[in-house]
Amino acid sequence: MAADEQSSSTPRPTPLSWIPPEPGWVCLSVDGAVSQPSSKGNIGGLIRDDNGVWLTGFAKATGHSSSLQAELWAILEVRAIDRFCHLNWLTEIVWVPRDQNRPADALAKLVDSSTITLCNFREPPIEVMSLLDTDRTHL
Numbered sequence: 001m002a003a004d005e006q007s008s009s010t011p012r013p014t015p016l017s018w019i020p021p022e023p024g025w026v027c028l029s030v031d032g033a034v035s036q037p038s039s040k041g042n043i044g045g046l047i048r049d050d051n052g053v054w055l056t057g058f059a060k061a062t063g064h065s066s067s068l069q070a071e072l073w074a075i076l077e078v079r080a081i082d083r084f085c086h087l088n089w090l091t092e093i094v095w096v097p098r099d100q101n102r103p104a105d106a107l108a109k110l111v112d113s114s115t116i117t118l119c120n121f122r123e124p125p126i127e128v129m130s131l132l133d134t135d136r137t138h139l
Contacts, residue, residue, distance in 0.1 A: 016097075016099045016100070016138075017100060017134065017135050017138035018048075018052065018100050018101070018102075018135040019096075020048070020050045020052060020139060021050050022050065023050050024050065025050055026047050026049050026050070026055060027047070027048050027049075027050075028045060028046075028047050028078060028089075028091075029046055029047075029048070029096075029101050029104040030044070030045035030074035030075065030077070031043065031071070031074060031098075031101050031104035032062070032069075032070025032071040032072070032073055032074045032108060033070060033105060034065060034066065034067050034070050035113070038113065039064050039065065039066075040061065040063065040064060040065075040113040041063065041064070041065035041066075041069060041070035042059060042060065042061050042062060042108045042110075043059065043073050043077055043108050044057070044058065044059040044060075044074075044104050044105065044109070044110065044111065045057065045058050045059075045074060045077070045078065045104050045107065046058075046103055046104055046107060046121075046124075046128075048132075051136070051139070052135050052139055054123070054132060056121065057103075057107055057124060057125075058107070058119060058120050058121065059107045059108060059110055059115075059118075059119045059121070060077065060111060060115065060116070060117070060118045060119060061112065061114065061115045061116060063116075070108075077118070078091070102131045102134075103124075103128045103132055103135070106125075106127055106128050107121070107125070110127060110128075
């Protein structure tokens, strides 16, 4: 086996923090969460610029759901926002491990499971601020 073949088959370590978008772009991160005792799901998401600066965030309860359903609800909510606002965003859906998506996960867990309307956060909730700071220190 050639040396370049060996290096391409060696797994690369996954970064443990948020990966920013290219300069001039924004990153929309979403997550779904389900409470195991109740099976009630929530979604959360946020938009950050390429420097990791908070632009906006949201959260919403989805009702009884599985983990997969909650994740899919999060994606559907993004698509609905895109259509409603006529934004025509260029989107790329990429799965990332929870360690790279902690602020979205925290937002999903913040919302009251009886809240059926979308909660918008113009400023990051206190529970998310330290996670954002941690991500920015790893840039």
